[in-house]
Amino acid sequence: MSTLEISGLRAEVDGKEILRGIDLTVRSGEVHAVMGPNGAGKSTLSAVVMGRPGYTVTGGSVTLDGVDMLALSTWERAVAGLHLIMQYPTEVPGVALSDVLGEALHYRGRDANGLRDLLRDEADRIGFDHKFLDRPLNVDLSGGEKKRNETLQLAVLRPRIAILDELDSGLDIDALRDCSRRVEELSNDATQPLGVLAITHYSRLLNELRPDHVHILAKGQIVTSGGPELAAVLESDGYAAFVEEEEPAETASSALDDLFRM
Amino acid sequence: MPALLDVQLPSPDTEIWRYSRIEELNLSRYEIGAATPSVANGTEFVTFGADQAGRPTSPDVFADLNAEHMSAATIDVPAGVDVAEPIVLVHTAVDGAAEFPRTTIRLGANARCTVIERFTSAAGAQAFVSPLLSIDAGAGSSLTYLAVNDVDESSWQIGHQLVDAGRDASVSLSTITLGGYYTRVRTEVSSREPGSSIRQVALYFAAGDQMHDFRVIQNHIAPHTSSDLLFKGAVQDTARSVYTGLISIGEDAKGTSANQTNRNLTLSEGAWAESVPNLDIRNNDVRCSHASTVGPIDAEQRYYLESRGLPPVVAERLVVLGFFDEVLAQLPEGDIVNEVRARVASKLSLGGVQ
Numbered sequence: 001m002s003t004l005e006i007s008g009l010r011a012e013v014d015g016k017e018i019l020r021g022i023d024l025t026v027r028s029g030e031v032h033a034v035m036g037p038n039g040a041g042k043s044t045l046s047a048v049v050m051g052r053p054g055y056t057v058t059g060g061s062v063t064l065d066g067v068d069m070l071a072l073s074t075w076e077r078a079v080a081g082l083h084l085i086m087q088y089p090t091e092v093p094g095v096a097l098s099d100v101l102g103e104a105l106h107y108r109g110r111d112a113n114g115l116r117d118l119l120r121d122e123a124d125r126i127g128f129d130h131k132f133l134d135r136p137l138n139v140d141l142s143g144g145e146k147k148r149n150e151t152l153q154l155a156v157l158r159p160r161i162a163i164l165d166e167l168d169s170g171l172d173i174d175a176l177r178d179c180s181r182r183v184e185e186l187s188n189d190a191t192q193p194l195g196v197l198a199i200t201h202y203s204r205l206l207n208e209l210r211p212d213h214v215h216i217l218a219k220g221q222i223v224t225s226g227g228p229e230l231a232a233v234l235e236s237d238g239y240a241a242f243v244e245e246e247e248p249a250e251t252a253s254s255a256l257d258d259l260f261r262m
Numbered sequence: 263m264p265a266l267l268d269v270q271l272p273s274p275d276t277e278i279w280r281y282s283r284i285e286e287l288n289l290s291r292y293e294i295g296a297a298t299p300s301v302a303n304g305t306e307f308v309t310f311g312a313d314q315a316g317r318p319t320s321p322d323v324f325a326d327l328n329a330e331h332m333s334a335a336t337i338d339v340p341a342g343v344d345v346a347e348p349i350v351l352v353h354t355a356v357d358g359a360a361e362f363p364r365t366t367i368r369l370g371a372n373a374r375c376t377v378i379e380r381f382t383s384a385a386g387a388q389a390f391v392s393p394l395l396s397i398d399a400g401a402g403s404s405l406t407y408l409a410v411n412d413v414d415e416s417s418w419q420i421g422h423q424l425v426d427a428g429r430d431a432s433v434s435l436s437t438i439t440l441g442g443y444y445t446r447v448r449t450e451v452s453s454r455e456p457g458s459s460i461r462q463v464a465l466y467f468a469a470g471d472q473m474h475d476f477r478v479i480q481n482h483i484a485p486h487t488s489s490d491l492l493f494k495g496a497v498q499d500t501a502r503s504v505y506t507g508l509i510s511i512g513e514d515a516k517g518t519s520a521n522q523t524n525r526n527l528t529l530s531e532g533a534w535a536e537s538v539p540n541l542d543i544r545n546n547d548v549r550c551s552h553a554s555t556v557g558p559i560d561a562e563q564r565y566y567l568e569s570r571g572l573p574p575v576v577a578e579r580l581v582v583l584g585f586f587d588e589v590l591a592q593l594p595e596g597d598i599v600n601e602v603r604a605r606v607a608s609k610l611s612l613g614g615v616q
């Protein structure tokens with residue numbers, strides 16, 4: 001069993017504080033949803049935990065089973081068992097998915113011999129066309145195919161904790177169902193249950209991927225935590241009840257309206 | 263063998279030798295060699311010895327020297343003949359020698375042929391190699407040509423490629439340049455008759471204090487011809503590269519389609535690449551495009567691969583090989599693709615530019 005512990009995490013970008021003391025604990029088999037309006041710091045949270053360049057941690061800690069993640073570089077965090085599903089997966093021309101996963105398994109000390117079969121098997125589970133397995137990563141894939149690709153990688157690499165950064169953005173309903181169902185399965189795995197930190201704006205992701213805990217993120221802080229019923233409240237009432245006073249720019253955005261355009 | 267003492271070299275002040283290392287060249291260090299290339303496959307189409315017929319109008323002093331001192335090989339493929347195996351010529355430069363290989367390839371009407379020319383040298387050889395390639399692709403013929411330059415990094419190579427494509431001819435011209443202290447290729451492809459199509463790709467990778475320098479002219483004379491160019495290069499350490507390209511479309515060349523794309527990766531802070539695409543279009547009925555980029559490895563691509571658990575050097579190696587893949591995928595032979603990929607991978611010393 002593994003534990004991702006985020007404690008008092010503060011971070012800034014270009015001198016502006018975005019995360020203002022985040023506390024979250026995710027254990028194997030748990031599904032945590034972090035929900036919040038645009039500009040709340042959702043993507044920053046995933047970037048900081050994974051070590052994306054350009055973010056400065058100014059306080060707090062992130063540990064995985066007691067190991068200080070903030071002291072590790074991005075690839076070492078991944079090898080340690082953290083995995084990030086990106087909101088906008090990057091296109092990498094000329095680099096095949098199978099080659100990347102072969103290297104990824106190698107650096108985890110795992111045998112890549114069965115990779116071919118594993119890839120086909122996982123592709124079938126989530127409706128990912130086999131022809132994409134040897135294509136350049138994400139190049140010319142639709143939004144839905146990119147997220148299926150991300151989910152496939154998650155299933156092959158089998159990390160301890162997965163952070164899903166807006167897995168539901170750019171997805172059609174079918175792909176959303178296939179991807180979130182597969183993540184839910186991994187979190188229920190009998191021998192190696194995945195811990196999930198699902199960062200999302202919309203509650204629609206949570207139809208298949210059922211959270212044990214829901215946290216509302218606003219202005220860089222977790223303002224409320226609760227059970228799955230919290231997502232239902234958001235669905236009907238929006239974020240207004242949880243966000244004391246919107247800054248004018250954020251109020252003017254379409255963030256809240258978007259909640260009702262499912 | 264006499265030394266090359268009395269040659270007036272071009273001035274670095276002239277436009278076409280801008281950025282070059284011509285002022286560092288000292289021809290008196292070399293003695294004139296006469297190395298004959300080895301040939302594999304299709305030997306019945308290959309003859310040796312000077313063949314002056316019809317060729318070429320000399321573009322500069324190095325072509326003049328080639329005309330004077332050439333070691334000539336001529337490949338003649340008669341009309342209608344399809345040469346199954348690639349004809350491979352290997353030129354091995356000798357330390358201290360100035361070599362002037364002349365390769366002439368003539369394809370008769372509807373002939374088909376693949377020619378691979380390799381330029382190598384012994385390790386540590388300080389040679390001066392000045393090849394001249396002349397291609398005359400007859401009507402409806404199809405030629406696939408690949409030059410691989412892998413001479414020692416203390417050798418010089420200054421070469422010319424002159425390509426004439428006949429009516430409805432199809433020419434694929436590929437260049438792999440890894441070697442040389444200073445390697446320069448001047449390529450002029452000419453579409454003199456309607457319906458021809460010419461495809462050029464190049465991969466170059468300069469490291470240490472190497473310099474790779476390309477001058478390419480896509481010369482459209484007849485109507486309804488097409489040319490397509492993709493040059494991709496990388497520079498590392500304090501290496502330099504220059505791409506200067508010109509699409510020239512004449513007044514009669516209606517219905518021309520011409521593209522040139524040059525992309526460069528700078529892998530170290532001290533490395534330098536220049537890209538200068540030009541267009542000279544003299545009629546309105548054309549489709550033309552050009553693009554050029556110079557920059558470091560894409561940070562987003564590197565981060566994406568690192569987030570999968572790949573160490574930075576591995577991520578960068580994959581990104582660089584992926585960058586070149588677009589060129590490698592168009593080379594005529596799988597073995598050479600694998601060889602070049604391995605050579606590029608072993609030449610990389612990554613972790614330079616953030």
